[in-house]
Amino acid sequence: MTVNFDHKQSAHCESGVVSNLLRFHGMDFDEPMVFGIGSGLFFTYLPFVRVNGIPGVAYRIWPGQIFKRFSDRIGIKIERQKFSNPAKAMDELDRMLDKGQPVGMLTSVFFLDYLPAAYRFHFNAHNIIVFGKENGRYLVSDPVMEHTTDISYEDLARARFAKGMPEPSGRMYYPLRVPGEFSVEKALWTGIKQTSDHMTRIPMPLVGTKGMKYLAGRMRKWPERIGDRKAILWLGNLIRMQEEIGTGGAGFRFIYAAFLDQAGHKLNNPKLIDLSKQLTKNGDKLRDFAYYAGRVCKNRKSDTKTFAELGDILEECSQQEQAIFSELYEVSRSK
Amino acid sequence: MKQEQVPQDQENLNEGKLAKLYYATDDKGNYVKVNSIGWEPETVAMQQAWDVVNDEVETARKKVIDGEASPLLYWIKKNIMTTGMVAAYASTFGFLVRLHCKPFFFNRLSKKQLEKYAYTFRISVEELTDIERLKKNDR
Numbered sequence: 001m002t003v004n005f006d007h008k009q010s011a012h013c014e015s016g017v018v019s020n021l022l023r024f025h026g027m028d029f030d031e032p033m034v035f036g037i038g039s040g041l042f043f044t045y046l047p048f049v050r051v052n053g054i055p056g057v058a059y060r061i062w063p064g065q066i067f068k069r070f071s072d073r074i075g076i077k078i079e080r081q082k083f084s085n086p087a088k089a090m091d092e093l094d095r096m097l098d099k100g101q102p103v104g105m106l107t108s109v110f111f112l113d114y115l116p117a118a119y120r121f122h123f124n125a126h127n128i129i130v131f132g133k134e135n136g137r138y139l140v141s142d143p144v145m146e147h148t149t150d151i152s153y154e155d156l157a158r159a160r161f162a163k164g165m166p167e168p169s170g171r172m173y174y175p176l177r178v179p180g181e182f183s184v185e186k187a188l189w190t191g192i193k194q195t196s197d198h199m200t201r202i203p204m205p206l207v208g209t210k211g212m213k214y215l216a217g218r219m220r221k222w223p224e225r226i227g228d229r230k231a232i233l234w235l236g237n238l239i240r241m242q243e244e245i246g247t248g249g250a251g252f253r254f255i256y257a258a259f260l261d262q263a264g265h266k267l268n269n270p271k272l273i274d275l276s277k278q279l280t281k282n283g284d285k286l287r288d289f290a291y292y293a294g295r296v297c298k299n300r301k302s303d304t305k306t307f308a309e310l311g312d313i314l315e316e317c318s319q320q321e322q323a324i325f326s327e328l329y330e331v332s333r334s335k
Numbered sequence: 336m337k338q339e340q341v342p343q344d345q346e347n348l349n350e351g352k353l354a355k356l357y358y359a360t361d362d363k364g365n366y367v368k369v370n371s372i373g374w375e376p377e378t379v380a381m382q383q384a385w386d387v388v389n390d391e392v393e394t395a396r397k398k399v400i401d402g403e404a405s406p407l408l409y410w411i412k413k414n415i416m417t418t419g420m421v422a423a424y425a426s427t428f429g430f431l432v433r434l435h436c437k438p439f440f441f442n443r444l445s446k447k448q449l450e451k452y453a454y455t456f457r458i459s460v461e462e463l464t465d466i467e468r469l470k471k472n473d474r
Contacts, residue, residue: 009368011356032358032366110415118348118381122415146354146370158457163423164416233387239380254336254358258366280360284336294376297383 003100005131007141007148011251014066015040016143017104017127022076024102024131025178036259037073037191038066041252042198043321044207045215054237057215059252063106063125063166067173069194073187075179082169086157089170093130093138096174102131102141105172108162112142114149124162188263189335192272195256196329200322209325212318220311231307236297239290253283260328271331275324282320289313336360338369347373348381388415396469405441406466407432410456424455 006023008031010016015035022029035041039061046056071078083089096103109115109123132139137150151159160170199208206214222231242251257279264272289310296306336359354370361367395412398404411421411432418432425432427448434440435452444452446460453463462468 009356009370011358114352116348116350116352118350118385119353121384122420144353144355164420233383236380236383239376240384251357254366258358261366277364280336280364287336290376294379297376298379 003102003131005102005129005139005141005148008143009146010143011255012040012060013127013143014063015255017129018067018070020129020141020143021102021104021175022178025175027074027178030262032255032259032262034070035066035252035255036195036263037187038068038070039191039194039198040066041195041256042207043209043211045211045218046206047218054234057238057241059242063127069191071175073190074184075182076175077177078173079176080171080173082171084169086161086170089160089172090153090157093172094133096172097130097133101174102129103172103174104129105160105170106168107156107159108164108168110162111155111159112151113155114140114142114145114151122162122164124164124166124168130156185267188267189332192260192263192328193332193335196325196332199325200329209318209322212321213315216311216314216318219314220308223307232297235293235307235310239293239297242286242290251283253279253286257283269331271327275328275331278320278324282317282324285313285317285320289317338362338367341369341371342374343371344373344375344378346375347378349373388412399466400470402438404436405438406463406469407441407452408436409469410452410458410463411436414456416455421452421455425451427451 003024006020008016008020008023010019010031012031012035015031015038018034018038019029019031022034029037042058042061044056044058046058049056067078070076081092083092093103093105104127106124107126107128109126110120112120112126112128127143129141129143130138131141131148134150137152138156139148139150140156141148160168160172162168202208202210205211219235222234225231226234257276260272260276260279264270264276292306292313293310296310336357338359338361341357341359349372354372357369357371358366359369392409392412395404395409399406399409411418418436419429422429422432425448435444435448449460449463453460456463
């Protein structure tokens with residue numbers, strides 16, 4: 001059975017899935033709104049979490065949190081399920097599809113064959129929606145794709161039960177009940193408050209704008225510390241974390257700026273619109289950073305000077321974000 | 336980022352399957368959604384990551400041909416996996432997978448164990464054990 005599912009492309013998988021799922025249930029939230037209310041923006045540098053020997057960087061909050069926070073703030077009741085074996089998980093999925101209920105789920109990008117081959121690394125926290133079954137193939141609404149696609153039973157089962165970190169374990173979720181009444185204003189302010197608080201006020205050096213500054217400082221010494229080849233690899237990883245699918249650093253700044261813009265109009269608060277413009281500029285600067293970093297990677301030459309310059313750009317970004325989010329905190333704390 | 340500035344670099348790894356969505360501003364500073372077919376720095380970074388993977392696959396292939404490693408090592412690298420991940424898929428232990436990367440132990444594997452590994456990489460047992468094919472596979 002297939003349902004009439006309205007798919008809209010989005011920049012980020014998790015907020016896109018939430019936005020698309022809720023549109024099906026009659027609640028119209030644009031992607032930036034979900035991202036903002038769910039406090040999706042963040043920054044952490046995790047030098048002790050190594051993926052293939054490369055330190056982790058995240059420009060966002062960890063997977064799953066956006067949906068959780070968003071539904072808490074709006075008052076949506078969600079059913080989440082986790083399975084011990086693929087057959088059971090697929091049966092349960094079929095049962096939900098028969099009821100006409102589109103289901104969001106966690107998958108591994110590696111097994112999603114509709115994506116370009118270059119994107120298919122083992123990234124296990126990609127969100128997609130399955131909304132129907134036709135001729136034995138599942139109809140998929142992947143928020144990063146322009147149109148809906150389909151996938152075979154075997155690929156989907158593999159993707160849902162991928163191994164490695166983190167294991168999706170067939171996790172799936174769908175809204176059980178959407179609230180009749182809710183206060184968007186309150187949710188907006190709570191979301192803004194949490195983001196600005198976490199970006200500027202956590203007293204730890206590796207998170208928020210402090211983390212960005214710390215990374216900028218460490219980066220300057222990379223060529224001396226780990227040698228040219230590795231320094232360039234680490235820099236390349238930084239760009240990938242900043243711009244690739246499912247992650248996206250400058251991209252997140254733009255989504256958040258779009259959110260502040262929308263929120264400013266909704267709450268009639270010119271201050272938010274002004275801050276949105278400032279954050280846009282900061283996103284541009286992060287893109288400049290990725291551009292110069294990309295050139296260093298392409299030439300495969302690194303000297304301390306270029307890394308110092310890149311560090312300077314990143315530090316400037318951190319200072320600006322510190323200013324923007326401090327102001328945002330001042331605006332939102334009394335609400 | 337202005338609407339017109341959204342990059343549309345022809346040289347990309349998207350195979351025409353994907354045009355990512357960006358949030359950009361129009362003339363009045365309002366946000367609009369724009370598709371982008373690719374951006375060079377991102378392509379460079381992604382290509383670099385794949386170069387590392389391909390290098391490792393090639394090294395593994397040479398080792399297998401020289402008899403220093405079993406084909407298992409090649410398939411692990413080919414699928415961008417780690418021994419730990421393979422162990423989880425084949426429901427065995429990481430140290431055993433590392434052991435089976437040596438030809439001496441690989442050649443003594445039971446049919447059942449080989450099937451488990453073949454299932455992990457989604458190939459047949461014949462493909463898994465076929466070293467001749469790797470020799471021809473000169474990239």
